[in-house]
Amino acid sequence: MADRAFTLAIWGAAALVASAFLWLLGDLVWHGMAHLSWSFLVSAPVSAGREGGIAPILVSTLLILAVALAAAIPLGLGAAVWLAEYTRRGDALGQGVRLSLDVLAGVPSIVFGLFGNAFFSVFLGLGFSILSGGLTLACMILPIFIRTSEAGISAVNDAWRHGAHALGMTRAAALWHILLPSAAPAIAAGLMLGIGRATAETAALIFTSGYVDRMPESLSDSGRALAVHIYELSMNVTGGDSAAYASALVLIVLIVAINAGALTLSDRWLARRITLS
Amino acid sequence: MTNPEYELPATYTVGEVEAGPPCCEPVPHLSIANLSVAYGSTLVLDKVSLDIYQGCITALIGPSGCGKTSFLSALNRLTDLIPGAQVSGRIQFENSELLDPQLDVLALRRRIGMIFQKPNPFPLSIRRNLELPLREHGVRRRKVLEERIETVLRDVGLWDEVRDRLDKPALALSGGQQQRLCIARALVLEPSVLLMDEPCSALDPIASGVVEELIQRLRGRYTVVIVTHNLSQARRIANYAAFFWMQESVGKLIEFGHCQPLFEAPVDPLTLAYVSGLRG
Ligand SMILES: Nc1ncnc2c1ncn2[C@@H]1O[C@H](COP(=O)(O)OP(=O)(O)O)[C@@H](O)[C@H]1O
Ligand SMILES: [Mg+2]
Numbered sequence: 001m002a003d004r005a006f007t008l009a010i011w012g013a014a015a016l017v018a019s020a021f022l023w024l025l026g027d028l029v030w031h032g033m034a035h036l037s038w039s040f041l042v043s044a045p046v047s048a049g050r051e052g053g054i055a056p057i058l059v060s061t062l063l064i065l066a067v068a069l070a071a072a073i074p075l076g077l078g079a080a081v082w083l084a085e086y087t088r089r090g091d092a093l094g095q096g097v098r099l100s101l102d103v104l105a106g107v108p109s110i111v112f113g114l115f116g117n118a119f120f121s122v123f124l125g126l127g128f129s130i131l132s133g134g135l136t137l138a139c140m141i142l143p144i145f146i147r148t149s150e151a152g153i154s155a156v157n158d159a160w161r162h163g164a165h166a167l168g169m170t171r172a173a174a175l176w177h178i179l180l181p182s183a184a185p186a187i188a189a190g191l192m193l194g195i196g197r198a199t200a201e202t203a204a205l206i207f208t209s210g211y212v213d214r215m216p217e218s219l220s221d222s223g224r225a226l227a228v229h230i231y232e233l234s235m236n237v238t239g240g241d242s243a244a245y246a247s248a249l250v251l252i253v254l255i256v257a258i259n260a261g262a263l264t265l266s267d268r269w270l271a272r273r274i275t276l277s
Numbered sequence: 278m279t280n281p282e283y284e285l286p287a288t289y290t291v292g293e294v295e296a297g298p299p300c301c302e303p304v305p306h307l308s309i310a311n312l313s314v315a316y317g318s319t320l321v322l323d324k325v326s327l328d329i330y331q332g333c334i335t336a337l338i339g340p341s342g343c344g345k346t347s348f349l350s351a352l353n354r355l356t357d358l359i360p361g362a363q364v365s366g367r368i369q370f371e372n373s374e375l376l377d378p379q380l381d382v383l384a385l386r387r388r389i390g391m392i393f394q395k396p397n398p399f400p401l402s403i404r405r406n407l408e409l410p411l412r413e414h415g416v417r418r419r420k421v422l423e424e425r426i427e428t429v430l431r432d433v434g435l436w437d438e439v440r441d442r443l444d445k446p447a448l449a450l451s452g453g454q455q456q457r458l459c460i461a462r463a464l465v466l467e468p469s470v471l472l473m474d475e476p477c478s479a480l481d482p483i484a485s486g487v488v489e490e491l492i493q494r495l496r497g498r499y500t501v502v503i504v505t506h507n508l509s510q511a512r513r514i515a516n517y518a519a520f521f522w523m524q525e526s527v528g529k530l531i532e533f534g535h536c537q538p539l540f541e542a543p544v545d546p547l548t549l550a551y552v553s554g555l556r557g
Contacts, residue, residue, distance in 0.1 A: 088360050157397075159393060159395060159397035160397060160399055160400070162355070162393060162397065163393065163397040163398075163399065163459070163462075164399075165355060165358055165386070166353060166355060166386060166390065166391035166393075166463075167386065167387075167390070167409075167410040167413070167462065167463070167466065168382075168383040168384065168385070168386035168387040168410070168413070168414065168466070169383075169409075169410060169413045170383065170413070173409075173413050177399075177401075177409055178399055178400070178401075181400075182400060
């Protein structure tokens with residue numbers, strides 16, 4: 001009897017969560033689809049975004065994301081490898097770095113925004129630009145990306161490390177051929193967490209990449225990200241609601257597409273370099 | 278410690294030899310003098326001196342924790358990778374000082390291969406497992422790679438079992454096959470010495486028997502140092518045996534000599550007690 005009640009409660013909770021999510025998604029699709037069209041995707045916003053489309057915003061978003069990933073992936077992998085392979089367990093420096101990363105991972109994004117503004121925009125003189133925004137996002141996603149990747153690399157079977165060393169392989173070769181491919185799923189997961197966070201980011205970008213909604217001509221131009229656009233439309237532009245819905249729908253589709261892409265890439269890479277049974 | 282005048286008994290000299298000279302030569306291949314290993318401030322192996330003879334199988338026996346694995350790891354300098362591990366003494370190997378800090382350890386590990394207790398094929402295809410170490414040591418030509426791979430797989434008796442699935446995952450093989458693949462992977466680099474750390478203890482009796490037979494076939498062509506807890510296995514396959522024991526929680530070499538006399542007429546009472554199963 002108690003068991004049945006318990007089962008019911010579990011199912012109830014699951015159903016509640018699922019329906020809340022479905023309702024949200026349904027609402028988004030319902031309102032978004034009304035305004036969404038091909039021309040919405042390929043034309044520039046008119047009258048503060050009430051009319052026209054989001055082409056320059058889409059381009060800016062992708063550029064900011066590209067800058068963020070180009071900076072975060074190599075740096076993050078390097079740091080993760082250093083933490084996992086080159087610091088001893090219990091080593092003070094390594095522990096300190098881990099702790100700082102964990103703290104940074106929980107810092108609100110507005111703080112990153114202010115830091116990015118002070119450091120990239122003002123101190124390095126990058127101004128309000130896609131470059132500043134992308135680099136700020138990189139700082140924001142690095143902590144979680146590094147820690148997830150590190151966990152993935154550390155979890156790789158030690159017997160393979162020993163085997164590789166006993167065959168006279170260099171550390172770099174062991175890393176490249178065995179450890180990183182084995183850790184690829186964790187690395188991809190860390191990357192997707194980061195991309196999800198970065199794509200949906202507003203606060204960190206307002207002060208760094210700004211909200212100019214023209215088509216950017218270079219990375220040093222200011223550019224408005226999708227999330228900033230949605231924020232702008234729903235908060236500051238009267239009559240911008242339907243455009244906001246459509247933009248939000250595009251944002252969701254973008255995140256899903258990027259995640260699917262990252263998964264496929266990591267699977268491909270894995271399949272090519274490694275064959276887990 | 279050795280009694281060189283003792284003749285090797287026939288059963289230990291013929292075996293299933295398919296390649297190489299039928300008997301090992303009483304020429305030292307590795308001369309170890311006063312080898313000590315410490316982890317941090319704990320000494321685990323104290324002043325071990327012995328010669329490992331060319332082409333022979335030398336069995337290391339003794340209870341767990343007496344430093345057999347540490348001894349093997351010092352021989353291919355895997356101890357370099359353990360933080361805090363300190364190795365002292367002298368090891369002469371093929372005209373070089375093995376413990377010389379200037380020595381090219383990657384080249385050394387190519388000459389001295391190692392097999393671990395638990396089979397550890399990489400999570401790659403069977404072919405890539407054998408190709409990877411070769412490529413890392415600069416062998417790139419397709420034809421050479423393929424020839425070498427076939428040769429070593431034939432050497433370990435795996436060729437007929439896997440020739441049709443070279444591109445399938447190595448981890449899908451059975452435990453015994455995986456261990457033979459690991460031996461092949463060590464052989465593919467054409468080493469002269471093979472270190473084996475309890476290579477059969479993670480295998481079922483049949484697979485263990487197959488691997489044991491394979492080790493016998495390596496005699497003559499390779500110098501083999503094998504750690505085993507299976508005393509009857511040591512008696513069956515080894516030419517020489519070394520008995521390690523812990524005294525005051527430090528590993529020591531108690532007795533070393535030809536295999537059969539060490540088992541049948543040991544000089545040291547500790548050895549006698551161990552091989553007759555009284556202790557350990
Ligand atoms: N990496 C290490 N760090 C510290 N102590 C170790 C390490 N490896 C082995 N030891 C210690 O050294 C001793 C000998 O171990 P080992 O060489 O593995 O012996 P065996 O192989 O004969 O069982 C043991 O007491 C073990 O706890
Ligand atoms: Mg051991």
